[in-house]
Amino acid sequence: MAEKDVHENDHRSLTVDDDSAGLRVDVFAAAQVDGYSRSQIARYIKEGHLTVNGHPVKANYRLRVGEVVEVALQPPPETAVEPEDIPLDVVYEDDDLIVVNKPAGMVCHPGLGNRTGTLVNALLHHCRKPSLPGAPERAGIVHRLDKGTSGLLLAAKNEPAHRALAAQLKDKTVFREYLAFTWGHLKEPSGTWDLPIGRSISDPTRMRVDHGTGREAITEYKVIERYEICDMLRLRLKTGRTHQIRVHLSHYNHPVFGDPDYSGRESQVKGIAPELRQTARRLLALIDRPALHAARLGFTHPRSQKSLEFAVDPPEDMQKLEQALGEELPG
DSSP: OEEEEEEETTEEEEEEOTTTTTSBHHHHHHHHSTTOOHHHHHHHHHHTOEEETTEEOOTTOBOOTTOEEEEEOOOOOOOOOOOOOOOOOEEEEOSSEEEEEEOTTOOSSOBTTBSSSSHHHHHHHHTTOSOOSSSTTTTTBSSOOOTTOEEEEEEESSHHHHHHHHHHHHTTOSEEEEEEEEESOOSSSEEEEEOOEEEOSSOTTSEEEOTTTOBOOEEEEEEEEEOSSEEEEEEEESSOOTTHHHHHHHHTTOOBTTOTTTTOSHHHHTTSOHHHHHHHHHHHTTOSSOOEEEEEEEEEOTTTOOEEEEEOOOOHHHHHHHHHHHHHSOO
């Protein structure tokens, strides 16, 4: 964990604290700089874009308390993203924007290991445009959903719309409501979690609550149904950090049901009463992803200034889970 994370355009300054002392500089920087892999950081080190206390180092350099890691982020290379004829569930569309109901299992944008089959590939084909606003690999997407999360997602078709919608997101005026099934029972029926989130040092693909260098993350929740081994929640995002809902729930030992990355599967089964374990495993067999769905989305239209709000039901796997919970494990 770093003591601070200062963002100035494309420059970041990270001060090493006790928790990070002894880590390799490439591991440390990859965990702290969101969106950059360890291999990318290693290339930065080799090219001289990363220094420690102003001096070049090797990737295996071990950090000491108080040292300052400076990273000069470079603009990513322009990479073409090919349009693909992938069916989209379009909820709303006009000349400025599009709202889609993303299925679970679809990645939002291309990356290492998934250059095709993403929502961006589908949007480029659907919108009949060679490019959409923003970085080529983001193609107009205003906010993203995790691969395993289903539901409503917003994308812009032109630069003015993209800027206006991104500003609403930054100002926390975009309304986003989720449905989730979570292990166990939350102590309070409703509340707000204000816990900063940063990237895990030990596993850069995961996030964690980080009071040292984490970025502000606020989630409101309300329990809408209680079953014997889990709760059904309605959650509203005030911020949009990576894995935010999943991290907050996992932090309180109530991970999203079915979440393979944040202890939401077999490890939870082992912690419940023996007589309930067989039923819990039957329920887990109904869903192979986190039981999390972006159910409602609201924002101001960038051109007309009208308030728009959309809602979509959870997909079949979550509906089957809800039905089975009511039949097998009523509250």
